[in-house]
Amino acid sequence: MKKTKSLDMENIADMAVNQDVGCDDILEFNQFDGLPFSSRYYKLLTERKTLPVWGAKSEFMSYITNHQLVIISGTVKTGQSTQVPQWCAEFCLSVQYRHGMVVCTQIHRQCTVDLALRVADEMDVNIGHEIGYVIPFQNCCSADTVLRYCTDDMLLCEMMSDPLLERYGVVLIDQAQERTVSTDLLLGLLKDVLLARHELRVVILTAPHSFDKLLCHYGNVPLIQLEGEQPSEMVYGPGRGGVKDYLYTSLQLVMQIHQSQEHGDIVVFLATEQEVECAFAILRGEGTGVASSLGELMPVSVCLEQKDSVSVLTEVDGRCRRVFLTCGPSEDLFWATHSIHFVIDAGVQKRYVYNPRIRASSVVIQQISKSQAECRKQLTGPTGKCFCLYSEKTPFPVENVPHIQESDITSTVLFLKRMEIAGLGQCDFIDRPDPEGLMQALEELDYLAALDNDGNLSEIGIIMSEFPLEPQMAKTLLAACEFDCVSEVLTIAAMLTAPSCFLVPSVEFKHQALKCHQSFHHTEGDHFTLINVYNAYKHNLMSYYSIKRWCDEHFLSLSALQMADAVRAELTEILTRLELPVSCPAFGSKTNTLNIKLALLAGFFMQVARDIDGTGNYFILTHKHVAQIHPASVYGTESPKQSLPNWVLYHEHTLAENNCIRTVTEISAHEFIQMTPQYFFYNLPSSESKDILQYIKSHGTAAQSKSKAQTHSNSAGGERCIIQ
Secondary structure (H helix, E strand, O other), X not given: OOOOOOOOHHHOHHHOOOOOOOOOOOOOEOOOOOOEOOHHHHHHHHHHOOOHHHHHXXXXXXXXXXXXXXXXXOOOOOOHHHHHHHHHHHHHHHOOXXXXXXXXXXXXXXXXXXXXXXXXXXXXXXXXXXXXXXEOXXXXXXXXXXXXXXXXXXXXXXXXXXXXXXXXXXXXXOOHHHOOHHHHHHHHHHHHHHHXXXXXXXXXXXXXXXXXXXXXXXXXXXXEEOOOOOOOEEEEOOOOOOOOOHHHHHHHHHHHHHHOOOOOEEEEEEOOHHHHHHHHHHHHHHHOOOOOOOOEEEEEEEOOOOOOHHHHHOXXXXXXXXXXEEEOOOHHHHOOOOOEEEEEEOXXXXXXXXXXXXXXXXXXXXXXXXXHHHHHHOOOOOOOEEEEOOOOOOOOOOOOOOHHHOOOOHHHHHHHHHHHHHOOOOOOOOOOOOHHHHHHHHHHHHHOOOEOOOOOEOHHHHHHHOOOOOHHHHHHHHHHHHOOOHHHHHHHHHHHHOOOOEOOOOHHHHHHHHHHHXXXXXXXXXXXXXXXXXXXXXXXXXXXXHHHHHHHHOOEOHHHHHHHHHHHHHHHHHHHHOOOOOOOOOOOOHHHHHHHHHHHHHHHOOOEEEEOOXXXXXXXXXXXXXXXXXXXXXXXXXXXXXXXXXXXXXXXEEEOOOOEEEEEEEEOXXXXXXXXXXXXXXXXXXXXXXHHHHHHHHOOHXXXXXXXXXXXXXXXXXXXXXXX
């Protein structure tokens, strides 16, 4: 039964009593809500006391009382992500929340939600009251919340309005070993915050082999090391290089385990989403025909992009053996799954590495870190078996390269410039960003008019930093206010921020899916196609069941469209708060089409390419690289024959096997010249494409375009928000 709050939080501390199990004759009250404990609380307390972290509680409480910063090292099965935040809440309660409540960061959205739900259950309180969570576009907290789980990027957003995090008495940074950009920013900025707030406590939770850098960064601080339980049996791959064809070997092992009639689920760690998809299709086809006393073999795809990936882990339907197929840094997704007895680890991962010289990311397959390898081994527990498809002597790196050294950090630099305005000094990074990437980010912000002559944020830059968007898209949204196409650009921004809504099914349904997706194609380009999809989704949004059926019939992701809807609503709220004009929808008219393109060019003029031979080889102006349009584009090879545009604007360029530009829209050279800052144009490297643009510019065609735009501006009337 759900408990009802009835007491004021200010009087809770006086009601704290001894909570030892076994005092059945004493009515015990929960110190956080003042109500009697339920029988489930005692059952879960017994389970909690068996966790490896439990023995460190006394030591931890002593450290957090006497030190500003504490580091705890342990794996996913030690219980640190659920127990330590509760102890921090007890610490804040002991001082009656004089310095604030507790916040604990996570890197995965679904882990954030599931941890909050589990901890609320263990603490015998209501989710959304004493325990809450905040993830992008979803806030499940209240004024009574004393322990908040949130994603690391959401805590950064809070720092924009509360740079010293004054609402918190304890800040926990979980999964620090993953070294995401947001986590690294928090670890760097918190050094300054600790100096400004001596009452603040910071707790860092990390994996084994990853705490050395933290100790060097923060100095002589307390460290608690937790020992996890190793599996009962380890099987390593042959020779120095291990198993070469790890996908085939993994599937063989899965079938052998299933036929051996041993109980327990299986986790298979592969490198890429494509391998997960392939393994899923094979096991789904082969598993049904394999006889076993355990019944059906049920493959489960667990990818970080999937909205419900973790909730799938806790669902068991009938008599079956589940095979969880996953990739990437997803070890923490299995913290609550106790049925896993077998782990198959390929020992490799996919990483996106950004190259600032060509403003594109490449896909690299590389070894996992030593911390990841150890975490994967401990997922099975002491009775399990781990198959490592690599040699026992494989020299894994101690940790992965920090994401801040491999990512486009333009958004990061914009955020740090905003933090300087808020009063925080330079971010003391554990590992500094790549200097070339930093220079490219500053140059890009300068081109976008986000910086003034002194290198500080301009008024436009300050407004851009208010939006949870990449800087180019934020500038596009501001330009849309000038060109009276805010409604349409809001939709484009939301659809590109959310995961792709286009589902790619198995081979037998691929042609049908392609035809459905083509029904939304717009002749002007992919950005306009996204508007078509969103408008169709809103038109069919009658009930959850009907829209679910509609999405399935059109091979569209309902969760992605729902997220896009939430993003759009948040962006609209920000525009209203900033008192920026929001135009009425006018999608489909020639004027609106031109305005959308001009707004896109205001932000993405650095991502323009020209077809150099009429066959789809597009020359990218900024770095002389040649790429092709993605096959699924309006102009791609999978679409009906359509003349290729001469000039295009694109949203993304990835150096992978196909070397494609994605989300492409046709533009004209005149429109490009009109919207491009002159100093960017002159800084373009010499090329035939630049010569063509210079010829048009010199012969006055651009002036004619400007005259036409001015005529349209006068005829449209109304108040405008001038961007440049």
